[in-house]
Amino acid sequence: MASVIYHPEYRRYDFGEDHPFTPARLACLMDLLASLGYPISAVEPPVASREEILTVHGEAYVAAVEALDRGESEAGAMEHGLGTPDNPIFPGMDLAARWLVGGTLHGARLIADGADTRVLQLGGGLHHAARAKAAGFCLYNDLAVAIQEFVSRGWYVAYLDIDLHHGDGVQSLFYESDHVLTVSLHESGYYLYPGTGHIHELGSGSGRGMKINIPLEPFTEGDDYLEAFDAVVPQALSWFSPRVLVVQAGADGHFADPMGDLALTTRTYQALYTRILDLAARHTEGRVLFTLGGGYAPAVVPRVWALLYLTLMDLPVPERLPEDWMVKWAHVLGPGAIATLHDPDPPYPAFAGGEERRRRNRNTVSRLLDSLSRYWF
Numbered sequence: 001m002a003s004v005i006y007h008p009e010y011r012r013y014d015f016g017e018d019h020p021f022t023p024a025r026l027a028c029l030m031d032l033l034a035s036l037g038y039p040i041s042a043v044e045p046p047v048a049s050r051e052e053i054l055t056v057h058g059e060a061y062v063a064a065v066e067a068l069d070r071g072e073s074e075a076g077a078m079e080h081g082l083g084t085p086d087n088p089i090f091p092g093m094d095l096a097a098r099w100l101v102g103g104t105l106h107g108a109r110l111i112a113d114g115a116d117t118r119v120l121q122l123g124g125g126l127h128h129a130a131r132a133k134a135a136g137f138c139l140y141n142d143l144a145v146a147i148q149e150f151v152s153r154g155w156y157v158a159y160l161d162i163d164l165h166h167g168d169g170v171q172s173l174f175y176e177s178d179h180v181l182t183v184s185l186h187e188s189g190y191y192l193y194p195g196t197g198h199i200h201e202l203g204s205g206s207g208r209g210m211k212i213n214i215p216l217e218p219f220t221e222g223d224d225y226l227e228a229f230d231a232v233v234p235q236a237l238s239w240f241s242p243r244v245l246v247v248q249a250g251a252d253g254h255f256a257d258p259m260g261d262l263a264l265t266t267r268t269y270q271a272l273y274t275r276i277l278d279l280a281a282r283h284t285e286g287r288v289l290f291t292l293g294g295g296y297a298p299a300v301v302p303r304v305w306a307l308l309y310l311t312l313m314d315l316p317v318p319e320r321l322p323e324d325w326m327v328k329w330a331h332v333l334g335p336g337a338i339a340t341l342h343d344p345d346p347p348y349p350a351f352a353g354g355e356e357r358r359r360r361n362r363n364t365v366s367r368l369l370d371s372l373s374r375y376w377f
Contacts, residue, residue, distance in 0.1 A: 002118030002312050003110055005103045006030075006042035010123045012096035015088050020259070020296045021137040026122060028329055029302040033309060035325040036318060042122065045106030048098040048145065052105060055152075056144040056173055061132040062094075065139060069094040081134035097139040100124045107289050108146035111244055112153055117286040118277075120312055125248045125293030127167040128194060136165065136194060143248055143291060144173045150244055151179045158242035158284075159183065160233065162272060163250025163293045164260040166197025170248075171211055178206040181240040183233055185225065187253075187260045188215035199368040202375070209375025212236055214368065217360050218261035219351045222268030224358050225253075229275065231365050237283045239376045245280050249273075250293030251304040255348055257297045263351065266342045269304050273311040299337040302329075306341065317341060 011023040030040050053062055064080045067073070068089050077083040090096075100123050107119040127143055128136030143159065147170070150157045159174075161167035161184040174180035189195045203211035214228050237245075251269070253262040280288040290308065295301035303321075310317050321339050330337070338344060351357075 001314075002120055003107070003116040004040055004042045004120050004122060004309075005045050005107045006040060006122040007044045007099055007103060009047070009096070009099040010103070012092055013100055013123075014096070015090060015137070019088070019137075021294075024332060025295060025298075025301050026292075028298070028332055029305050030122070031328070032302045032306050032321070032325055035322040036306070038309070038313070038315060040122070043106070043110075045103045047095065048101035048105055048140075050098075052145060053098060053101060053140055055148045056131065056141055057129075058132045065094045065097075065134075080132065086137055087134040087139065093139060097126070100126065101140050101142040101145050104142035104146045104289070104291055105149055108149045108246075111287050111289055112150060112155065117288070118280075118312055119289045120309065121289065121291045124291035125163070125250060126169075127161060127163065127248050127293065128165070128169045130169050130172055135169065138169060141169050141173065143167075143170050143246060146289065147174065147180055147246055150246075151177070155179070155243045156241065157181070157244055157246060158237055158240055159246045159248075160276065161185070161248040161250075162253065163248050164252035164257065164262055165192065165250070165294060166194055166213065166215070167248060168194045168196045171197075171201065171213075174207065175203055175211060176205040176207045178210060180207070181210045181212070181236060181242060183212045183214070183236055185214045185216065185229060187218060187220075187262050190215070191218050192260050199364060199371060202371060209372055210240070212368070212372065215364060216262065217357045219263050219353075219357060220361060221263045221351070221354070222265050222271070224361050225262070225264055225268060226271060226275075228361055228365050229272070232368065233275075234279060235369075235376070236372075237279055242284055244287040244289065245276070245284050247276060247288060247290045248293045249290050249305075249308055251295030251301050252293075254295070254297060254300045254304060256300050257295065259294065259296050263348070265347045266303055266307060270307050270311060270317070273308055277311070299333040303341055
């Protein structure tokens with residue numbers, strides 16, 4: 001079993017009706033789990049304080065968010081990544097973001113204090129936010145605040161990011177840290193936002209060799225993704241010997257997600273979750289903190305994250321989705337939503353160029369491991 005973190009105030013993190021990072025994703029997920037007979041019994045966290053935000057973000061940036069929140073002048077907002085289409089200004093945004101940070105931080109403290117080993121934060125995953133800038137729907141970096149809490153206690157932390165997009169904010173905030181290993185699997189930055197996450201980004205100073213990126217070709221399918229994961233992640237954790245694993249579990253690598261071009265399926269995700277839990281059991285005595293993250297296909301996201309919950313809780317995976325849930329959420333799921341938890345088999349027509357794509361991905365992994373070998377051995 002695991003602790004689940006959630007607070008109704010998470011719904012305040014809302015950029016507007018037409019924005020893809022919508023709190024409706026969580027509402028849909030929680031209602032699906034309840035309809036399956038597994039209603040969430042959540043721990044409600046405290047909101048993060050200003051001082052806790054300042055453990056990773058700069059004073060000037062936090063002050064700018066607060067000022068914009070109060071409706072003061074927007075002069076200088078753009079230099080902080082605020083007031084953009086990705087990060088529009090909305091009333092209450094400072095408090096809304098601090099609620100999400102508070103949840104992830106509380107999950108970290110449950111683990112650090114020995115109250116639990118497995119924790120799922122039903123929110124957060126704001127991995128793009130940098131020290132002084134909002135980016136990619138992310139105002140404050142909840143993951144970095146939680147990681148910093150572990151580091152402040154002397155813990156070594158392995159951060160694993162399986163979002164479609166590179167976890168650039170977390171990487172940059174700990175780029176020189178020898179207490180934090182970051183591993184990000186993502187669609188290559190040559191094709192996709194944020195344009196970073198290349199294999200030469202290995203960290204600097206005492207953190208050199210502890211920042212690992214696995215950029216994958218567009219249309220990379222599940223078997224090839226898992227092959228890259230298996231080639232790098234177990235080795236990295238064995239070498240680093242972390243005390244805890246922090247996972248950003250974005251669902252936007254799914255083949256139906258509109259934001260990018262990876263081709264993972266629900267079965268890929270279930271296999272990933274099983275691998276991650278096995279690695280935690282092997283390397284961190286089971287200590288693992290999951291957050292959510294990206295995911296923008298309405299008919300996909302609740303199914304993928306329901307699989308995360310069911311896997312984490314060691315619960316059976318039902319074949320079909322509840323009919324009453326399908327009817328209730330039809331306006332969100334859209335026409336043609338499938339009625340099964342897993343994708344159909346085959347899930348989509350075959351993509352051309354599979355062998356060449358596989359060759360390119362294997363070459364990327366080989367070059368990455370060659371670069372890391374001087375630091376690992």
